[in-house]
Amino acid sequence: MSEVVSLKQPRSGPRLRIGFLRLTDSAPAIVAQEFGYFAEEGVDADLFEEPSWANIADKLAYGFLDAAVIVPPLAFAIELGLRGVSQKLVIPCNVSMGGNTITLSRALARQVCDSAHDNGLSTAQALAACLKTRDQPLPLGVVHAYSTHNLLLRYWLATAGLEAGRDVRLSVVPPARAVEALQSGAIAGFCAGAPWGEIAVRAGAGLNVAASDDIWRAAPEKAFAVRASWAEENPEGVKGAVRALVRAAQFCDAPENASYTGSLLSRQKYLGVDSHAILSSLPGGAIAPDNQSWFWRGAATFPWRSHALWFLRQMTRWDLIGAVDRDALAARVYRPDLYRAAVAPLGISVPLADGKNEGAHSMPWRLEAAPSPIAMEPDSFCDGAVFEVSPAPASF
Amino acid sequence: MALTILLIDTDAERARALEEKLSQSGFARVVRAVDTDLAAAVEAARPDLVIIDMALPDRDALEDIRTVSAASPVVMFAGTDDPAFAQEAIAAGVCSYNLSGVALQDVRPILASAIALFQRYRHVEIELAAAKALLNERRLIERAKALLMKNRKMSEPEAYRWLQKKAMNESRKLAEVVADFVAGEENAQRETKA
Numbered sequence: 001m002s003e004v005v006s007l008k009q010p011r012s013g014p015r016l017r018i019g020f021l022r023l024t025d026s027a028p029a030i031v032a033q034e035f036g037y038f039a040e041e042g043v044d045a046d047l048f049e050e051p052s053w054a055n056i057a058d059k060l061a062y063g064f065l066d067a068a069v070i071v072p073p074l075a076f077a078i079e080l081g082l083r084g085v086s087q088k089l090v091i092p093c094n095v096s097m098g099g100n101t102i103t104l105s106r107a108l109a110r111q112v113c114d115s116a117h118d119n120g121l122s123t124a125q126a127l128a129a130c131l132k133t134r135d136q137p138l139p140l141g142v143v144h145a146y147s148t149h150n151l152l153l154r155y156w157l158a159t160a161g162l163e164a165g166r167d168v169r170l171s172v173v174p175p176a177r178a179v180e181a182l183q184s185g186a187i188a189g190f191c192a193g194a195p196w197g198e199i200a201v202r203a204g205a206g207l208n209v210a211a212s213d214d215i216w217r218a219a220p221e222k223a224f225a226v227r228a229s230w231a232e233e234n235p236e237g238v239k240g241a242v243r244a245l246v247r248a249a250q251f252c253d254a255p256e257n258a259s260y261t262g263s264l265l266s267r268q269k270y271l272g273v274d275s276h277a278i279l280s281s282l283p284g285g286a287i288a289p290d291n292q293s294w295f296w297r298g299a300a301t302f303p304w305r306s307h308a309l310w311f312l313r314q315m316t317r318w319d320l321i322g323a324v325d326r327d328a329l330a331a332r333v334y335r336p337d338l339y340r341a342a343v344a345p346l347g348i349s350v351p352l353a354d355g356k357n358e359g360a361h362s363m364p365w366r367l368e369a370a371p372s373p374i375a376m377e378p379d380s381f382c383d384g385a386v387f388e389v390s391p392a393p394a395s396f
Numbered sequence: 397m398a399l400t401i402l403l404i405d406t407d408a409e410r411a412r413a414l415e416e417k418l419s420q421s422g423f424a425r426v427v428r429a430v431d432t433d434l435a436a437a438v439e440a441a442r443p444d445l446v447i448i449d450m451a452l453p454d455r456d457a458l459e460d461i462r463t464v465s466a467a468s469p470v471v472m473f474a475g476t477d478d479p480a481f482a483q484e485a486i487a488a489g490v491c492s493y494n495l496s497g498v499a500l501q502d503v504r505p506i507l508a509s510a511i512a513l514f515q516r517y518r519h520v521e522i523e524l525a526a527a528k529a530l531l532n533e534r535r536l537i538e539r540a541k542a543l544l545m546k547n548r549k550m551s552e553p554e555a556y557r558w559l560q561k562k563a564m565n566e567s568r569k570l571a572e573v574v575a576d577f578v579a580g581e582e583n584a585q586r587e588t589k590a
Contacts, residue, residue: 051453052456055450058472058482058491083474174453175453
């Protein structure tokens with residue numbers, strides 16, 4: 001099909017170079033670009049597909065990118081200069097929720113699922129039971145040390161008393177290499193974002209035994225990070241970019257748009273993978289909706305301070321960061337005030353508070369918001385924990 | 397003392413050229429690795445320096461490898477004040493990691509060689525892409541002229557002038573106007589047939 005209709009408007013506004021990886025939850029950025037939302041909101045955006053998180057980090061640090069769709073722990077690592085040159089970043093909106101899978105080799109997955117079924121265990125407990133007979137730590141892959149995947153997988157393993165280093169050996173395996181690594185036996189499983197679990201399943205290399213939802217039912221996944229200096233120089237540009245992403249998030253969340261979004265993402269210049277594998281992780285696209293990314297419902301685009309604090313707490317728990325003032329860092333990077341200012345012209349409801357108690361809701365609930373309350377998803381953790389944040393006044 | 401360099405590059409020709417250049421200098425012993433277990437490659441080669449093509453996804457894995465001498469590989473120039481050199485490398489698409497804490501003045505000439513080589517290959521790629529685009533543009537102009545001559549009974553110079561005028565009126569590039577025109581005409585033809 002040729003593109004006869006061009007929605008691109010003449011370029012104007014500040015240039016915003018946005019990096020993304022080949023993942024389902026890059027969807028809002030891709031849709032905002034393809035539909036001309038960035039241009040309509042006064043931002044001259046360019047998208048850059050990057051092969052690694054390391055590239056995203058270095059290009060943000062050295063000014064080759066102005067912004068990125070990023071795993072929030074990496075944004076904190078860049079801000080703190082933990083893996084190279086430091087760069088101040090701000091997160092004015094969240095991009096996606098959920099969407100990760102824990103994928104095990106077929107043989108191990110069957111053993112774990114059988115054990116869970118026969119003995120009435122959780123999947124994590126069943127994995128722990130299966131590991132009792134091993135004398136070597138189980139090799140598992142995550143996509144980056146400073147990733148949501150590393151934090152979620154460790155959290156999940158810990159609920160069954162499994163510890164990285166002792167029971168499992170975690171190493172970094174880029175998702176594009178994960179199928180091969182599973183097949184060669186270099187790893188026995190991995191935790192990665194969609195569509196890579198589904199791709200491993202389709203290649204016959206593995207089975208998904210758990211998803212983000214099974215660890216944390218409303219787990220924040222990717223966020224939109226902008227270099228703080230760009231944000232300061234282009235206050236209207238930041239607001240425009242947030243509005244474009246929020247509008248795109250609404251499009252991506254509508255079930256009727258799933259097949260369109262799936263085929264758009266599957267293009268060579270974006271994900272370059274089977275559109276059906278992508279479709280299964282989009283709202284409305286899954287046959288069994290057990291592993292979806294979602295983008296809009298339940299205040300998904302709001303940059304919750306409590307999300308930032310949870311990530312920082314987990315990074316401390318696993319010794320990924322040293323002693324830092326987590327409250328100050330969360331407040332510096334996560335910017336609900338920028339979000340509120342940006343979306344005001346759209347007339348959508350915005351949360352009244354900057355944080356909430358994470359994990360406190362096992363059922364759908366209503367969030368206080370203006371002008372009207374927001375219907376929220378359950379947000380419980382697999383171990384029933386509640387992550388409480390001290391109520392801080394909302395920032396406007 | 398020669399430094400051991402692990403070179404990770406899928407472009408075999410470029411890797412060979414860099415290996416040759418560095419080996420000739422006598423300061424470096426180059427080991428090449430591609431599509432293998434990087435941890436094993438690092439373990440086997442015990443490199444002082446890793447030079448890696450930034451187009452590969454393996455950087456994330458590499459950064460997590462713990463080595464005997466360094467807690468983890470140190471990405472190019474972290475903690476130094478030479479952003480310009482790092483920027484040059486990123487623009488060329490090459491990155492390096494220091495694994496044994498070699499002094500910057502010792503690795504600088506090696507990295508400069510790598511950057512220069514990557515830049516040269518990048519220029520060749522860009523020139524090739526530009527040549528392809530030009531060929532495609534010519535082909536489309538010929539196609540557009542043929543369509544105008546056939547469907548609207550224009551002469552060849554008339555057809556070319558018509559396209560030029562259209563581009564000028566719409567203040568767009570000739571190439572874009574021609575591409576849209578050909579796509580539009582071909583769609584219309586397909587619909588007529590269907």
